[in-house]
Amino acid sequence: MVTSWRAISFSLLIVTAVVLLVFAVRGERSITSYYGTHETHVEDLRRLNTADHKNPSGAYKVALSVAIRRIDPKYSHLVFELLVKNPEVLMGNVRVLYLISERAHELLSASSLVVSNAMAEMPTTISPTGLLGIGVSRAFVLRPVIEFTRMQLLGVIAPIRASVTWVTPAGETVTDYYVFGASDLEMDESMDDYFAD
Amino acid sequence: MPGLGMIRQDQRSGIYSLIKDVSLIVIGLKLTTVQNIIMSVAQAVGASMAIDHLVTAQTFISYRYVGKEGQVWTESLVWQTWFDTRSREVYKHYWGTYVCHNNFQRQATVDFLPPLHSWIRFDASPSYHNDSLIAHRAFDNWFHKRAWTVEYGY
Numbered sequence: 001m002v003t004s005w006r007a008i009s010f011s012l013l014i015v016t017a018v019v020l021l022v023f024a025v026r027g028e029r030s031i032t033s034y035y036g037t038h039e040t041h042v043e044d045l046r047r048l049n050t051a052d053h054k055n056p057s058g059a060y061k062v063a064l065s066v067a068i069r070r071i072d073p074k075y076s077h078l079v080f081e082l083l084v085k086n087p088e089v090l091m092g093n094v095r096v097l098y099l100i101s102e103r104a105h106e107l108l109s110a111s112s113l114v115v116s117n118a119m120a121e122m123p124t125t126i127s128p129t130g131l132l133g134i135g136v137s138r139a140f141v142l143r144p145v146i147e148f149t150r151m152q153l154l155g156v157i158a159p160i161r162a163s164v165t166w167v168t169p170a171g172e173t174v175t176d177y178y179v180f181g182a183s184d185l186e187m188d189e190s191m192d193d194y195f196a197d
Numbered sequence: 198m199p200g201l202g203m204i205r206q207d208q209r210s211g212i213y214s215l216i217k218d219v220s221l222i223v224i225g226l227k228l229t230t231v232q233n234i235i236m237s238v239a240q241a242v243g244a245s246m247a248i249d250h251l252v253t254a255q256t257f258i259s260y261r262y263v264g265k266e267g268q269v270w271t272e273s274l275v276w277q278t279w280f281d282t283r284s285r286e287v288y289k290h291y292w293g294t295y296v297c298h299n300n301f302q303r304q305a306t307v308d309f310l311p312p313l314h315s316w317i318r319f320d321a322s323p324s325y326h327n328d329s330l331i332a333h334r335a336f337d338n339w340f341h342k343r344a345w346t347v348e349y350g351y
Contacts, residue, residue, distance in 0.1 A: 067243060075313040079241050085301070109310045111202035111259045117304055119205065119255060119292055124302055131296070137305035139241035141313045188243070 060087045064180045067188030077139040085133035091166040093123035096136040098162035109141040150195050154182035203257035210253040223256045223289050238293035238305045250296035257290040267335025280335040284325045284350040286316035322350035
Protein backbone atom coordinates (compact mmCIF):
# COMPACT_ATOMS: atom_id res chain seq x y z
CA MET A 1 0.00 0.00 0.00
CA VAL A 2 2.84 2.29 0.95
CA THR A 3 4.65 1.35 -2.25
CA SER A 4 1.63 2.08 -4.41
CA TRP A 5 1.08 5.42 -2.59
CA ARG A 6 4.71 6.28 -3.30
CA ALA A 7 4.21 5.24 -6.93
CA ILE A 8 1.16 7.45 -7.18
CA SER A 9 3.05 10.39 -5.58
CA PHE A 10 5.95 9.85 -7.98
CA SER A 11 3.57 9.73 -10.95
CA LEU A 12 1.93 12.95 -9.77
CA LEU A 13 5.36 14.55 -9.47
CA ILE A 14 6.24 13.51 -13.03
CA VAL A 15 2.90 14.78 -14.35
CA THR A 16 3.37 18.07 -12.47
CA ALA A 17 6.86 18.49 -13.91
CA VAL A 18 5.58 17.87 -17.46
CA VAL A 19 2.69 20.25 -16.90
CA LEU A 20 5.04 22.97 -15.62
CA LEU A 21 7.27 22.54 -18.68
CA VAL A 22 4.27 22.80 -20.95
CA PHE A 23 2.93 25.99 -19.30
CA ALA A 24 5.85 28.00 -20.41
CA VAL A 25 5.40 31.59 -21.51
CA ARG A 26 5.49 31.63 -25.26
CA GLY A 27 7.01 34.43 -27.19
CA GLU A 28 6.62 38.11 -26.71
CA ARG A 29 3.99 40.02 -28.52
CA SER A 30 4.32 43.59 -29.51
CA ILE A 31 1.32 45.76 -30.02
CA THR A 32 1.91 49.09 -31.62
CA SER A 33 -0.79 51.57 -30.99
CA TYR A 34 -0.64 55.29 -30.67
CA TYR A 35 -2.93 57.97 -29.43
CA GLY A 36 -3.75 60.94 -31.52
CA THR A 37 -6.65 61.05 -33.86
CA HIS A 38 -8.44 64.20 -34.70
CA GLU A 39 -11.41 64.37 -37.01
CA THR A 40 -10.24 67.46 -38.90
CA HIS A 41 -6.81 66.04 -39.50
CA VAL A 42 -8.20 62.64 -40.48
CA GLU A 43 -10.37 64.46 -43.01
CA ASP A 44 -7.32 66.35 -44.32
CA LEU A 45 -5.49 63.06 -44.77
CA ARG A 46 -8.45 61.52 -46.57
CA ARG A 47 -8.48 64.47 -48.96
CA LEU A 48 -4.74 64.03 -49.52
CA ASN A 49 -5.28 60.48 -50.66
CA THR A 50 -8.05 61.32 -53.09
CA ALA A 51 -7.03 64.73 -54.45
CA ASP A 52 -5.35 65.08 -57.82
CA HIS A 53 -2.24 67.13 -58.28
CA LYS A 54 -3.34 70.72 -58.64
CA ASN A 55 -1.80 74.06 -57.93
CA PRO A 56 -4.35 76.58 -59.16
CA SER A 57 -2.70 79.52 -57.45
CA GLY A 58 0.82 79.18 -58.85
CA ALA A 59 1.78 81.93 -56.41
CA TYR A 60 4.83 80.15 -55.02
CA LYS A 61 7.15 77.18 -55.60
CA VAL A 62 7.44 73.94 -53.69
CA ALA A 63 10.31 71.48 -53.36
CA LEU A 64 10.47 68.23 -51.45
CA SER A 65 13.94 67.10 -50.46
CA VAL A 66 15.30 63.95 -48.84
CA ALA A 67 18.50 63.75 -46.80
CA ILE A 68 20.25 61.11 -44.73
CA ARG A 69 21.98 62.34 -41.58
CA ARG A 70 24.32 59.84 -40.01
CA ILE A 71 24.01 59.67 -36.23
CA ASP A 72 26.69 56.99 -35.78
CA PRO A 73 28.22 54.28 -38.01
CA LYS A 74 25.13 52.09 -37.66
CA TYR A 75 22.20 54.50 -37.38
CA SER A 76 20.89 57.40 -39.41
CA HIS A 77 17.96 59.75 -39.70
CA LEU A 78 16.06 59.98 -42.96
CA VAL A 79 14.95 63.61 -43.17
CA PHE A 80 12.18 64.93 -45.41
CA GLU A 81 11.63 68.63 -45.95
CA LEU A 82 8.87 70.30 -47.91
CA LEU A 83 9.89 73.84 -48.74
CA VAL A 84 7.34 76.48 -49.75
CA LYS A 85 9.37 79.30 -51.30
CA ASN A 86 9.43 82.27 -53.68
CA PRO A 87 6.01 83.64 -52.69
CA GLU A 88 4.70 86.17 -55.21
CA VAL A 89 2.10 87.49 -52.79
CA LEU A 90 1.63 87.62 -49.03
CA MET A 91 0.64 84.10 -47.95
CA GLY A 92 -0.99 84.03 -44.53
CA ASN A 93 -1.29 81.11 -42.10
CA VAL A 94 0.66 78.65 -44.25
CA ARG A 95 -0.14 75.07 -43.26
CA VAL A 96 1.76 72.14 -44.73
CA LEU A 97 0.76 68.50 -44.53
CA TYR A 98 2.32 65.53 -46.29
CA LEU A 99 2.16 61.81 -46.11
CA ILE A 100 5.03 59.47 -46.96
CA SER A 101 4.12 56.28 -48.84
CA GLU A 102 2.93 53.49 -46.52
CA ARG A 103 5.68 51.20 -47.83
CA ALA A 104 8.26 53.41 -46.10
CA HIS A 105 7.47 51.51 -42.89
CA GLU A 106 9.83 48.86 -44.33
CA LEU A 107 12.74 51.25 -43.75
CA LEU A 108 11.54 53.66 -41.09
CA SER A 109 10.83 53.22 -37.42
CA ALA A 110 7.84 55.51 -37.04
CA SER A 111 4.53 55.80 -35.31
CA SER A 112 3.06 57.52 -38.33
CA LEU A 113 4.29 58.75 -41.68
CA VAL A 114 2.59 62.12 -41.49
CA VAL A 115 4.59 65.34 -41.52
CA SER A 116 2.85 68.56 -40.60
CA ASN A 117 3.21 71.94 -38.97
CA ALA A 118 -0.15 71.51 -37.25
CA MET A 119 1.56 71.85 -33.86
CA ALA A 120 2.60 75.46 -34.54
CA GLU A 121 0.40 77.67 -32.41
CA MET A 122 1.47 80.88 -34.12
CA PRO A 123 0.49 81.14 -37.80
CA THR A 124 3.35 81.52 -40.28
CA THR A 125 3.11 84.22 -42.91
CA ILE A 126 5.54 84.39 -45.82
CA SER A 127 5.89 87.12 -48.42
CA PRO A 128 8.34 88.52 -51.01
CA THR A 129 9.59 91.05 -48.44
CA GLY A 130 9.29 89.24 -45.08
CA LEU A 131 9.98 85.57 -44.37
CA LEU A 132 10.85 84.18 -47.77
CA GLY A 133 9.67 80.63 -47.20
CA ILE A 134 8.80 77.87 -44.81
CA GLY A 135 10.34 74.41 -44.54
CA VAL A 136 8.49 71.62 -42.75
CA SER A 137 10.61 68.58 -41.90
CA ARG A 138 10.61 65.33 -40.01
CA ALA A 139 13.66 63.27 -39.05
CA PHE A 140 12.66 59.60 -39.10
CA VAL A 141 14.81 56.88 -37.59
CA LEU A 142 16.11 54.66 -40.39
CA ARG A 143 16.00 50.97 -39.51
CA PRO A 144 19.41 49.27 -39.71
CA VAL A 145 18.30 47.03 -42.56
CA ILE A 146 20.90 44.93 -44.33
CA GLU A 147 21.49 47.12 -47.35
CA PHE A 148 19.43 49.09 -49.79
CA THR A 149 20.13 51.08 -52.88
CA ARG A 150 19.08 54.61 -53.72
CA MET A 151 16.46 53.23 -56.13
CA GLN A 152 15.04 50.90 -53.48
CA LEU A 153 14.79 53.83 -51.06
CA LEU A 154 12.98 55.98 -53.61
CA GLY A 155 10.74 53.03 -54.46
CA VAL A 156 9.36 52.79 -50.93
CA ILE A 157 9.09 56.47 -49.96
CA ALA A 158 7.27 57.67 -53.09
CA PRO A 159 4.65 58.71 -53.93
CA ILE A 160 4.37 61.44 -51.32
CA ARG A 161 1.07 63.29 -51.17
CA ALA A 162 1.08 66.84 -49.88
CA SER A 163 -1.13 69.84 -49.35
CA VAL A 164 -0.31 73.50 -48.78
CA THR A 165 -3.10 75.60 -47.32
CA TRP A 166 -2.80 79.38 -47.06
CA VAL A 167 -4.81 82.58 -46.90
CA THR A 168 -4.63 85.09 -49.76
CA PRO A 169 -4.38 88.86 -49.16
CA ALA A 170 -8.11 88.99 -49.97
CA GLY A 171 -8.82 86.60 -47.08
CA GLU A 172 -9.62 83.56 -49.20
CA THR A 173 -8.32 80.16 -47.97
CA VAL A 174 -6.64 78.15 -50.73
CA THR A 175 -5.49 74.52 -50.58
CA ASP A 176 -3.11 73.21 -53.23
CA TYR A 177 -2.50 69.46 -53.57
CA TYR A 178 0.64 67.76 -54.83
CA VAL A 179 1.78 64.25 -55.58
CA PHE A 180 5.57 63.81 -55.62
CA GLY A 181 6.84 60.80 -57.54
CA ALA A 182 10.38 59.46 -57.07
CA SER A 183 11.71 61.66 -59.90
CA ASP A 184 10.22 64.81 -58.31
CA LEU A 185 12.24 64.46 -55.10
CA GLU A 186 15.39 66.54 -54.60
CA MET A 187 18.30 64.51 -53.26
CA ASP A 188 20.50 66.15 -50.65
CA GLU A 189 24.29 65.80 -51.01
CA SER A 190 24.26 63.62 -47.90
CA MET A 191 22.60 60.89 -49.98
CA ASP A 192 25.67 60.68 -52.22
CA ASP A 193 27.94 60.24 -49.20
CA TYR A 194 25.65 57.63 -47.68
CA PHE A 195 25.40 55.47 -50.80
CA ALA A 196 29.09 55.90 -51.62
CA ASP A 197 30.05 54.19 -48.32
CA MET B 198 -0.72 65.68 -31.96
CA PRO B 199 -3.51 65.17 -34.48
CA GLY B 200 -2.59 62.40 -36.89
CA LEU B 201 1.02 62.32 -35.79
CA GLY B 202 0.49 59.96 -32.88
CA MET B 203 2.17 62.30 -30.42
CA ILE B 204 1.02 64.01 -27.23
CA ARG B 205 2.40 67.46 -26.47
CA GLN B 206 4.08 67.86 -23.10
CA ASP B 207 5.56 71.36 -22.98
CA GLN B 208 6.26 74.44 -25.09
CA ARG B 209 8.37 77.63 -25.01
CA SER B 210 8.59 80.51 -27.51
CA GLY B 211 10.83 83.55 -27.57
CA ILE B 212 14.06 85.07 -28.85
CA TYR B 213 16.62 82.26 -28.94
CA SER B 214 19.42 84.05 -27.09
CA LEU B 215 17.03 84.89 -24.25
CA ILE B 216 15.34 81.50 -23.76
CA LYS B 217 17.94 78.95 -24.86
CA ASP B 218 18.58 77.77 -21.28
CA VAL B 219 14.92 77.51 -20.30
CA SER B 220 13.85 73.97 -19.35
CA LEU B 221 10.95 72.04 -20.83
CA ILE B 222 9.32 68.95 -19.35
CA VAL B 223 9.70 65.79 -21.42
CA ILE B 224 7.88 63.53 -18.95
CA GLY B 225 7.71 63.52 -15.17
CA LEU B 226 10.97 64.93 -13.85
CA LYS B 227 12.85 64.48 -17.12
CA LEU B 228 13.73 67.85 -18.59
CA THR B 229 15.46 69.26 -21.63
CA THR B 230 16.33 72.80 -22.74
CA VAL B 231 15.20 74.97 -25.62
CA GLN B 232 18.81 74.85 -26.87
CA ASN B 233 18.79 71.02 -27.00
CA ILE B 234 15.60 71.00 -29.00
CA ILE B 235 16.56 73.73 -31.46
CA MET B 236 20.03 72.21 -31.99
CA SER B 237 18.46 68.78 -32.70
CA VAL B 238 16.07 70.39 -35.17
CA ALA B 239 18.80 72.46 -36.89
CA GLN B 240 21.01 69.37 -37.17
CA ALA B 241 18.17 67.42 -38.79
CA VAL B 242 17.30 70.22 -41.20
CA GLY B 243 20.94 70.95 -41.98
CA ALA B 244 20.52 74.75 -42.09
CA SER B 245 22.23 77.11 -39.66
CA MET B 246 20.23 79.42 -37.44
CA ALA B 247 20.05 83.20 -37.30
CA ILE B 248 20.52 83.57 -33.54
CA ASP B 249 18.34 86.51 -32.59
CA HIS B 250 15.07 85.44 -34.07
CA LEU B 251 11.92 83.94 -32.66
CA VAL B 252 12.10 80.22 -31.94
CA THR B 253 9.54 77.77 -30.63
CA ALA B 254 10.41 74.49 -28.93
CA GLN B 255 7.99 71.75 -27.97
CA THR B 256 8.31 68.31 -26.39
CA PHE B 257 6.08 65.35 -27.25
CA ILE B 258 5.73 61.75 -26.20
CA SER B 259 4.33 58.69 -27.93
CA TYR B 260 3.57 55.21 -26.68
CA ARG B 261 4.36 51.69 -27.78
CA TYR B 262 2.44 48.88 -26.13
CA VAL B 263 4.18 45.59 -25.46
CA GLY B 264 2.73 42.45 -23.97
CA LYS B 265 3.41 38.90 -22.88
CA GLU B 266 0.89 36.11 -23.11
CA GLY B 267 0.69 33.15 -20.73
CA GLN B 268 -0.43 30.15 -22.79
CA VAL B 269 -1.56 26.65 -21.94
CA TRP B 270 -1.17 23.54 -24.08
CA THR B 271 -4.74 22.30 -23.89
CA GLU B 272 -6.49 18.98 -24.39
CA SER B 273 -7.31 20.00 -27.95
CA LEU B 274 -3.54 20.09 -28.66
CA VAL B 275 -3.31 23.80 -29.32
CA TRP B 276 -1.75 26.67 -27.36
CA GLN B 277 -4.39 28.89 -25.82
CA THR B 278 -3.84 32.26 -24.15
CA TRP B 279 -5.29 32.41 -20.62
CA PHE B 280 -3.41 35.39 -19.23
CA ASP B 281 -2.16 38.59 -20.84
CA THR B 282 0.05 41.23 -19.28
CA ARG B 283 0.50 44.57 -21.04
CA SER B 284 3.09 47.27 -20.48
CA ARG B 285 3.85 50.55 -22.14
CA GLU B 286 7.03 52.14 -23.46
CA VAL B 287 7.17 55.94 -23.62
CA TYR B 288 9.28 57.68 -26.29
CA LYS B 289 10.13 61.35 -26.74
CA HIS B 290 9.94 63.61 -29.78
CA TYR B 291 11.18 67.16 -30.19
CA TRP B 292 9.63 69.78 -32.43
CA GLY B 293 11.08 73.19 -33.02
CA THR B 294 11.02 76.13 -35.37
CA TYR B 295 13.67 78.75 -36.11
CA VAL B 296 14.69 81.22 -38.82
CA CYS B 297 17.72 80.30 -40.93
CA HIS B 298 20.22 82.67 -42.54
CA ASN B 299 18.27 82.64 -45.82
CA ASN B 300 15.29 84.14 -43.97
CA PHE B 301 13.25 80.95 -44.25
CA GLN B 302 11.38 79.58 -41.30
CA ARG B 303 12.54 75.99 -40.76
CA GLN B 304 10.74 73.53 -38.55
CA ALA B 305 11.14 69.86 -37.87
CA THR B 306 9.96 66.96 -35.78
CA VAL B 307 12.81 64.78 -34.53
CA ASP B 308 11.88 61.24 -33.47
CA PHE B 309 13.75 59.48 -30.68
CA LEU B 310 12.55 55.98 -31.44
CA PRO B 311 14.05 52.48 -31.45
CA PRO B 312 16.38 51.02 -32.55
CA LEU B 313 18.37 54.25 -32.38
CA HIS B 314 16.93 55.38 -29.04
CA SER B 315 15.55 53.58 -26.03
CA TRP B 316 12.30 54.41 -24.23
CA ILE B 317 12.42 57.19 -21.63
CA ARG B 318 9.94 55.51 -19.30
CA PHE B 319 8.58 51.98 -19.04
CA ASP B 320 5.18 51.47 -17.41
CA ALA B 321 5.52 47.81 -16.46
CA SER B 322 2.54 45.67 -15.48
CA PRO B 323 2.89 43.86 -12.10
CA SER B 324 3.81 40.47 -13.58
CA TYR B 325 5.66 41.66 -16.67
CA HIS B 326 9.15 40.71 -15.51
CA ASN B 327 8.16 37.40 -13.94
CA ASP B 328 7.67 34.74 -16.63
CA SER B 329 6.92 31.92 -14.20
CA LEU B 330 4.19 34.01 -12.55
CA ILE B 331 2.68 34.69 -15.99
CA ALA B 332 2.72 30.93 -16.72
CA HIS B 333 1.20 30.22 -13.31
CA ARG B 334 -1.59 32.79 -13.77
CA ALA B 335 -2.39 31.27 -17.18
CA PHE B 336 -2.48 27.75 -15.76
CA ASP B 337 -4.59 28.91 -12.83
CA ASN B 338 -7.16 30.55 -15.12
CA TRP B 339 -7.32 27.45 -17.31
CA PHE B 340 -7.42 24.93 -14.44
CA HIS B 341 -10.21 26.75 -12.62
CA LYS B 342 -12.07 27.44 -15.86
CA ARG B 343 -11.93 31.19 -15.25
CA ALA B 344 -12.07 33.77 -17.99
CA TRP B 345 -8.91 34.87 -19.77
CA THR B 346 -7.59 37.83 -17.76
CA VAL B 347 -5.49 40.85 -18.68
CA GLU B 348 -3.42 43.11 -16.42
CA TYR B 349 -2.06 46.51 -17.35
CA GLY B 350 0.88 48.62 -16.26
CA TYR B 351 -0.67 51.95 -17.24
